Amino acid sequence: MIVLNNITLQRGRENVLEDTSLTIYEGRKVALIGRNGCGKSSLFELLLDNISAEKGDASVPSDCQIAHMAQEITDSDTDALNYVLDGHAQFRVIQYKIQQAESDDDNHALSHHYEELQTIGGYQLESKAAELLSGLGFANDELNNPVNSFSGGWRIRLNLAKALMSPSDVLLLDEPTNHLDLDTTFWLEQWLKRYPGTLIIISHDRDFIDNVAKEIVHIESKKLNFYKGNYSAFEKQRAERLALQQANFDKQQRQIKHIQKFITRFKAKASKAKQAQSRIKQLNNMELVASVQIDSPFKFEFTESEKTSNPLITLRDIALGYGAHKVLENVGLSLHPGARIGLLGVNGAGKSTLIKGIRGELTPFTGEIVKGEHCYIGYFAQHQLEALDLNASAVTHIQRISPQASEQQARNFLGGFDFHGDKAVEPIVPFSGGEKARLALALIVWQKPNVLLLDEPTNHLDLDMRSALTLALQSFTGALIVVSHDRHLLRHSVDEYLLIDQGRVEQFDGTLTDYHRWINGGELKKSEAQTIEKPSASLTKTNKKLERQHTAELRKAQAPIKNRIKRIEKKMDQTQTRLNDVEKVLADESIYQPDQKHKLEDLIFEQTDLRKELTALEESWLSLTDQLESMTLS
Numbered sequence: 001m002i003v004l005n006n007i008t009l010q011r012g013r014e015n016v017l018e019d020t021s022l023t024i025y026e027g028r029k030v031a032l033i034g035r036n037g038c039g040k041s042s043l044f045e046l047l048l049d050n051i052s053a054e055k056g057d058a059s060v061p062s063d064c065q066i067a068h069m070a071q072e073i074t075d076s077d078t079d080a081l082n083y084v085l086d087g088h089a090q091f092r093v094i095q096y097k098i099q100q101a102e103s104d105d106d107n108h109a110l111s112h113h114y115e116e117l118q119t120i121g122g123y124q125l126e127s128k129a130a131e132l133l134s135g136l137g138f139a140n141d142e143l144n145n146p147v148n149s150f151s152g153g154w155r156i157r158l159n160l161a162k163a164l165m166s167p168s169d170v171l172l173l174d175e176p177t178n179h180l181d182l183d184t185t186f187w188l189e190q191w192l193k194r195y196p197g198t199l200i201i202i203s204h205d206r207d208f209i210d211n212v213a214k215e216i217v218h219i220e221s222k223k224l225n226f227y228k229g230n231y232s233a234f235e236k237q238r239a240e241r242l243a244l245q246q247a248n249f250d251k252q253q254r255q256i257k258h259i260q261k262f263i264t265r266f267k268a269k270a271s272k273a274k275q276a277q278s279r280i281k282q283l284n285n286m287e288l289v290a291s292v293q294i295d296s297p298f299k300f301e302f303t304e305s306e307k308t309s310n311p312l313i314t315l316r317d318i319a320l321g322y323g324a325h326k327v328l329e330n331v332g333l334s335l336h337p338g339a340r341i342g343l344l345g346v347n348g349a350g351k352s353t354l355i356k357g358i359r360g361e362l363t364p365f366t367g368e369i370v371k372g373e374h375c376y377i378g379y380f381a382q383h384q385l386e387a388l389d390l391n392a393s394a395v396t397h398i399q400r401i402s403p404q405a406s407e408q409q410a411r412n413f414l415g416g417f418d419f420h421g422d423k424a425v426e427p428i429v430p431f432s433g434g435e436k437a438r439l440a441l442a443l444i445v446w447q448k449p450n451v452l453l454l455d456e457p458t459n460h461l462d463l464d465m466r467s468a469l470t471l472a473l474q475s476f477t478g479a480l481i482v483v484s485h486d487r488h489l490l491r492h493s494v495d496e497y498l499l500i501d502q503g504r505v506e507q508f509d510g511t512l513t514d515y516h517r518w519i520n521g522g523e524l525k526k527s528e529a530q531t532i533e534k535p536s537a538s539l540t541k542t543n544k545k546l547e548r549q550h551t552a553e554l555r556k557a558q559a560p561i562k563n564r565i566k567r568i569e570k571k572m573d574q575t576q577t578r579l580n581d582v583e584k585v586l587a588d589e590s591i592y593q594p595d596q597k598h599k600l601e602d603l604i605f606e607q608t609d610l611r612k613e614l615t616a617l618e619e620s621w622l623s624l625t626d627q628l629e630s631m632t633l634s
Helices: 040-047 080-085 089-104 107-119 122-135 152-165 182-194 206-212 231-245 248-266 270-290 351-359 394-401 407-415 433-446 463-474 487-493 512-519 541-586 594-633
Strands: 002-011 014-024 029-033 055-059 066-068 170-174 198-202 215-220 223-228 313-322 325-335 340-344 366-371 377-380 451-455 479-483 496-501 504-508
Touching: 002 040, 014 040, 014 055, 014 215, 014 223, 029 040, 029 206, 029 231, 040 170, 040 198, 066 152, 080 122, 080 152, 089 107, 089 122, 107 122, 122 152, 122 182, 152 170, 152 182, 182 206, 182 512, 198 206, 206 231, 206 487, 215 231, 223 231, 313 351, 325 351, 325 504, 340 351, 340 487, 351 377, 351 451, 351 479, 377 433, 394 407, 394 433, 407 433, 407 541, 433 463, 463 487, 479 487, 487 512, 496 512, 541 594
Parallel strands: 029 198, 029 215, 066 170, 170 198, 340 479, 340 496, 377 451, 451 479
Antiparallel strands: 002 014, 002 055, 215 223, 313 325, 313 366, 496 504
16 A cells, blocks of 8 residues: 655655645556646656655555656667566576576575576566567567667667566556557557556556546646546546536536537538537537646647648559568558548558658659649657757747747747747757647647648647647648547547558548457458438439429529528638637736736627627528528428
């Protein structure tokens, strides 16, 4: 049992925890969550006895074995298999004793040490280490490669394997899925479910927490707040608490009701199916996230580029690879505005290769890639963080892209990514990985792309920022291609999946659950295809003539209603744009200075009026589209 009694924990000059207590019972699986910088990793350091609390007591049983996943990247000549075996300290000690006994020709000691080896299952440990490495995506021919031959992300996987290899009563894992892909995340979930000890994980992956953790500890306002259940249960419990404290919750419920009304009217109508589906996704996200994320510091959206092409990009029978090695062949794909695609496939299948090909980093062996005249690509990958200038500020990064942008414009924009005050104008050297990832995303959003290529965009992002990104992607009108191990992001931002397997890119007719089943060698559960009845070919000439006359009359009657709908839609866009502008100004800290009081009052009144106007316009649009639909049905 781990007991924290009225502890105060300081990092730097600030207290990250103040006079707070927590008890974690033996064998529990706990997720430690909270915003970046709130003290999660510091709490791990406290449990590892690397730091001490300023006040209070931290009690961990003296005989408790704690295994911890190191975040530092090791530069070692040790091969991967032996590096992981080093995690079993007792095994290495016994090995050393055996060597000493052999050197001393001490048969009695040698026999005793071999018995010790047998007791700890030492003869099976090498195969266990190999199994761990295989589960985490390492090929058999890589097990003898030195640690320093792997990239940073793969070395972090080695650290994870080493922690899993260590005998432990308590296992501490800090962002274990950050450098994993979807199939290895599935594997890790199953391994952790079987782990018999006390598990404490720091993670910003909602689905991973949901599937592994049974208890949540949320760090908020420098307190350790305990919740029974997984992440979904935590959201509901916290939402209930916030509902009692914040009037914004009532406002959100009205918005949910409004969206539900739209869905009820149009869900079953094919002509409005796309709009209804978009609202359903918005509603689902609000129910699970928005009520909990009322206090999120992030608010941004992808602004549409002024011009666009259709199609944006066309791939015609291309083959892609590196050097003389082909990874993908016979790839055909046409990206249109509104396409929302998630890429699936095991590690090394070619997901990143396809994205690099679309972006233009790779020249096809065969075939051609045709980009539209007005195709503007926004690309996010992990190396984007390395491309940032550490000696420049966030504002400077924006102004290098757009020299005409004023400092205030850049500040206002960066405020949506929680870069306020000095944070926006000081060099980014001290930025955490999460802050750098946010800045890299901000630079993409600033450039108004109409094609988004996102390769693991959520690494280093906390739950608030992941939610904000998901919401922004939902309203993005361009083409989107995503590779991610974050299943919540995939489910709420893409409409279709492409499976990359054995050099082929094909439509995947299933869900992420189906993909998990496929990974494990099961049969695919095909999605139910929507059958569309073809019009009968037996119509007589007379019937066809009557049909054409009826269609012409219907179009004439519908024309004025359609024109009114277009005018309302234009007015809705204008109103929404102005509302966005007002709310961006309200998000800027400078507006709350005493000399801005009158301007602040005017903006708040305008915000209220704009929201009322937008609601009235949406009701008018609903009524007119319903009228138009009834004319079509009649």
